[in-house]
Amino acid sequence: MIPAQRANDRHQLRRLHRWYSGLWLVFGLVPPGIAVLGDDSPAVTRYGMCALLVALGLCYVLFRWRPDAPLLRPRVFLVVLALGLGAQSYLLKGGAAMFIISLPQFWILGGRPRRAIALSGAAAALTLLGAAAGGALASGNTVFTCIGYVAGVLVGLLMHWYIGQSDERARVLSEELEETQRELLAAHRREGAARERERLAREIHDTLAQGFASIIVLAEAARSGLGPDAVESSRQLVSIERTARENLAEARALVGSAPRADQGSVARTLRRTLDRFAEDTGLAVTADLPDVECDQQARIALLRCTQESLANVRKHAAATTVGLVLAQEPHGIELEITDDGRGFAVGGSRGFGGSSGSGGFGLDGMRDRLAELGGELTVTSSLGDGTRVLAVVPAHQPA
Numbered sequence: 001m002i003p004a005q006r007a008n009d010r011h012q013l014r015r016l017h018r019w020y021s022g023l024w025l026v027f028g029l030v031p032p033g034i035a036v037l038g039d040d041s042p043a044v045t046r047y048g049m050c051a052l053l054v055a056l057g058l059c060y061v062l063f064r065w066r067p068d069a070p071l072l073r074p075r076v077f078l079v080v081l082a083l084g085l086g087a088q089s090y091l092l093k094g095g096a097a098m099f100i101i102s103l104p105q106f107w108i109l110g111g112r113p114r115r116a117i118a119l120s121g122a123a124a125a126l127t128l129l130g131a132a133a134g135g136a137l138a139s140g141n142t143v144f145t146c147i148g149y150v151a152g153v154l155v156g157l158l159m160h161w162y163i164g165q166s167d168e169r170a171r172v173l174s175e176e177l178e179e180t181q182r183e184l185l186a187a188h189r190r191e192g193a194a195r196e197r198e199r200l201a202r203e204i205h206d207t208l209a210q211g212f213a214s215i216i217v218l219a220e221a222a223r224s225g226l227g228p229d230a231v232e233s234s235r236q237l238v239s240i241e242r243t244a245r246e247n248l249a250e251a252r253a254l255v256g257s258a259p260r261a262d263q264g265s266v267a268r269t270l271r272r273t274l275d276r277f278a279e280d281t282g283l284a285v286t287a288d289l290p291d292v293e294c295d296q297q298a299r300i301a302l303l304r305c306t307q308e309s310l311a312n313v314r315k316h317a318a319a320t321t322v323g324l325v326l327a328q329e330p331h332g333i334e335l336e337i338t339d340d341g342r343g344f345a346v347g348g349s350r351g352f353g354g355s356s357g358s359g360g361f362g363l364d365g366m367r368d369r370l371a372e373l374g375g376e377l378t379v380t381s382s383l384g385d386g387t388r389v390l391a392v393v394p395a396h397q398p399a
Helices: 002-038 043-065 074-092 096-110 113-133 140-225 230-255 266-281 296-317 363-372
Strands: 284-288 321-329 332-339 376-381 387-394
Touching: 002 043, 002 074, 002 096, 043 074, 074 096, 074 113, 096 113, 096 140, 113 140, 140 230, 140 266, 140 296, 230 266, 266 284, 266 296, 266 321, 296 321, 296 332, 296 363, 296 387, 363 376, 363 387
Parallel strands: 284 321
Antiparallel strands: 321 332, 332 387, 376 387
16 A cells, blocks of 8 residues: 555646646746737847746756656756846846746756755855846846845745655554564464464364274273173174274374365265274164265265264263264255253254364364365254254255
């Protein structure tokens, strides 16, 4: 915004200079020529005055056309203008009007205030000398020349101070804007890092943490079963090994930034997960898993919701039966997971892997994962009546 404002200010200043250039050419050079041609001055005076005015006009036009030419630098033109003001004051026996209308040239082209004051002072002195040489020093032109010079210096200094203050304010605003942009960029980076940490934490919870929890449960069961039932202990140890291998593959996928999920249909993926759960827990499982079509992101979301729900059933529900129903509806894919366990109070209980269970990535993590796809999670439960989890993934997910 600040660079654009500065560019606009420079454009407006250039327009102002162009307007003044036109006014100076018309009202600075034309009136003296008309005045000298309309009186009874000698022919030498009339022609000399016209030649002087034409020369000043051509010098100014050439300067505006080729400001980079060595002989047409601003200071060179201002020296020529000062000499021209002295000459026309001599020819007209006074040149206060043209001197006053030419004063802005010294401030526009002089650059620095000291240079503008010095050059305009020299022009004032030459104007007074010209009037004196013409025998008109004791006239109103002398008074107006002095008043015009003093007023020009005061106005020029005031404008220079105002422009300096404006530039300083623009510089301060530009620095503040740059600092704000840096802070905003840093905040975006922190927000991105926080989101990535949350994503990784959720992935770890939904994969590695659940797998390690299963390993712990199976290891405890195998240790307690050593001795009388070696076959059961051997089966549990095989399950421990398989879970550990799967967790190792999940860990490698996470480190490689390539989230892993079984390829193929979501029904087969959920069936394998449910079979593993039934094998590890011994619970009765019912499933209605038709073959529905969904993309990789939806398949991962439904798989993670199933894993989280089954892990909560194992840890908290004390259920005897678990059911899964997968359905393709017009609005999207629905996955329903039910159990006949002890249930819990949905509003504030921590018994189903809620916001405080499992480090804060239970139900909240499931909701967030579905929300990223435009879906939603509904949990229905009450004490003693079991639990129903309904995950919905829209048919057309947002980009």
